[in-house]
Amino acid sequence: MSKAKQALEKLGKELAAKILAKQVPVIDIPIRALSNVQYNKKTETLELGNKKSERNFFHVAHAKKFLQTLEVAAVSKELLEEGKHASLRDMFYMVKRTIPNTKINIVDDQIESDSALEDLEVVTNFSREQLNINANKMGSVAGHVIVEDKGDEINWAKMGSGGWSIPSNVEEIIFKKVNAKYVIYMEKAAVWERLHEDKFWEKNNCIIMSSQGQATRGIRRLLQRLSNEHHLPIYVLADFDPWGFYIYSVLKYGSINLAHMSESMTLASARFLGIVAEDIENYGLKKHLITIKDVDVKRIKQLQEYEWFKNHKGWQNQFKKMLAFKAKAEIQALSSRGISFISEKYLPEKIKKGEYLD
């Protein structure tokens, strides 16, 4: 019997015992909010604090959430027993129904079942992947790597133009052969396609990986495993704007919603390769900037205050310069120097010179 299933049963048995003893059924759930998240300087990760909130069935405001959490747990237990996996959307429909004699639906929106599942993760200390719930597949990878997934051998170098699409659960993957000097994770799928077409990974003996925007849990876990198990440096390639910086921040230090899983997600060794302020001068991108908006300025000011950036001279310098330029730049701005400028000149040069922020 899997440990995840045991944890779910333990939760159920404890609650049932309380009820039979005529004690108020309460689930204690660590609070997942800004007020209960701290930055640990030692491990350089965001960590969940000790604050807990009660979910009491006999409380008007809690009763529904209490029920939602139980429903999600029951569905998950069933999946584990049958050895099947469901998507978040599946979970929503498996939980959704109308309570007899009322007009109340147990869940009205997928956000509610997603949130109940995140609660279940913090209560049981098992990730949703371990509870047999998968997020949408997103992201591609290519490189000289051979892995085994559910008995199939997969060669990341021979996946055609689309690359291997990264599953949401990468726990069971076994690395058979890893032949690479480093990994580049990029914010833009279009940039990944450029590098793939240019055979960048082959020429430079590395792994290229991307998704659209924020890295999914599967990607973050895969990057962590490559870093931990094969000691590969991880480079991040993102836009020169607050959102690009934040993608890096989440990869390296973790995020509030998943603070309880920081341990298995964060990448202390991640390096920010570009685009940085210096690139704009060095590579003549000045004519290809985009003016920043008020919302960008606000976001930069928030980033400046984050504990992990606050005393980081390199990053404070980037923020200041962006505010001084009053402009941001996309990775694709490099294409103004030629379509393959990024793969032939920019990246090899930056990596050779060791120009990155960490």
Place this chain on the structure above:
Amino acid sequence: MVQKTAEELAQKQRDISIAEFFEKNRHLLGFDNPRKALLTAVKEAVDNALDACEEARILPEISVELIQLEETRFRVIIEDNGPGIIRKQIPNIFAKLLYGSKFHKLSATRGQQGIGISAAVLYGQLTTGKPAAIVSKTAPDKPANFLKLKIDTQQNKPQILEEEEKPWDGKDHGIRIEIDMEGSYLKGRQSVDEYLKETAIVNPHTTIIYTNPEAQQTIFPRATEKLPPEPKEIKPHPYGVELGRLMKMMEITEARTLQQFLMTEFVRVFPGTAKEICQNSALLPNMKPKEISRDLAEQLFKGIQKTKIRAPPIDCISPIGAELLEQGLRKEINAEFYCSVTRPASVYRGNPFVIECAMGYGGEQDSESVIRILRFANRVPLLYQQGACAFTNSIQNTVWRSYGLQQSRGSLPVGPCTIVLHMTSVWVPFTSESKEALAHYPEIIKEIKLALQECGRKLGMYINKKKRVGEQQQRVNIFENYIPEVAETLSKLSGVEKEKLTAALVSMLAKNKEYIEAYKVAHEVQKTEEKNKEKQIELGEFDE
């Protein structure tokens, strides 16, 4: 163009009889349209019947019958068990305008002016040409007088068309009046039906038997055998008279000196007070009232205002009483909560008055529309000109939200509620002769508002309690519906039998109804904190 001389014009100048005047200005008396005419005729006859019964200390039993003769023609028949009227007075009372017993005295009766019933006779005569038929019997052993009367409009004098003296079987005493008139019968807020229903509310000692034009009979039985105390007559209070009236009073008084005049014609004036008034007016107490000129009268008028005079006695007015008013309301309005209040007597312009208020909330009343207002003056329902009435304006200017009713600023509140307001006074100030709306005296408005607030507080307490009980029930309902779900799911998760879990949770719920309430309060703080956190996440401080 031919010029006319003053002499020629003078040929057309002549007296106008009061009857002729009202013939042309019937709207002043409430006969403006056929529908209202029907109501006014019934109202005048019923008001007179009630006044007469109360004065004679008889428990009133009044029958009202409307018969439709033609499309727009009705016969109005009202019969009472009052003392009857002696033969000599019948023509004057029914067929002479401004003839009556109530105009010259101050007492809390329904009628005041001596116009009402004769105006109804006049209206019938104008629209159908027919006389009114009157039957009067004053004692069981006497025969009844049967008369057919018309009004000579030029001279304002009664005209007797037929007369007969014969027995009235099965009747001890009383009056019966039949008038044929043009009219229109409609139900609704300003109908005869409504008037009688409301009359029954404020006259719980009265039985009314009503037969409408569709021949349906409604009986409003009396709720109490107790007659209201007889209205006492009082003399005017010095503060209440105007200059013109003061001069008139001095002209007709039998008193020989000014001091005597003040002491005999007014209430609350004793020798000391009379001397003080004279002093304040710079007049001699032994002056002859008839010799006082207009200028001196004005001096006297001002002197009265300067003198401190005790408020008039209040035993001359008899309010319905909070309890009886509430009983009356209960009978006619189906509500779930009632409350009522009778204010202490107060005075405006030297006239004592009492305001009473009753409320009925909930039940079958519509909760989406404006509240219903029932207005009464000296036990008479006021059905017209609601918007111009001091009662209505006082309700509008009271803040009802704190009493549990919805209200937008300055308008009538909304909710399933009926408000009854009643004013008793020796002289009720109306805005017009047709007695439809109360005039706006600050002293009266103040009392109305106090009555409304006193009742409002009781209502507010009830509504709030109801809300609390409702909310708690709702909470219990939530848990009752959730329990089977939780039990089933938890059973899947833990392997414990569903039935056991359900039974345990149900017994906890039963025991913990108070606990649920208390828990809610204790956790209010925590709830707000949680909300703040949720907000933070929504604001995108961190996203993924």
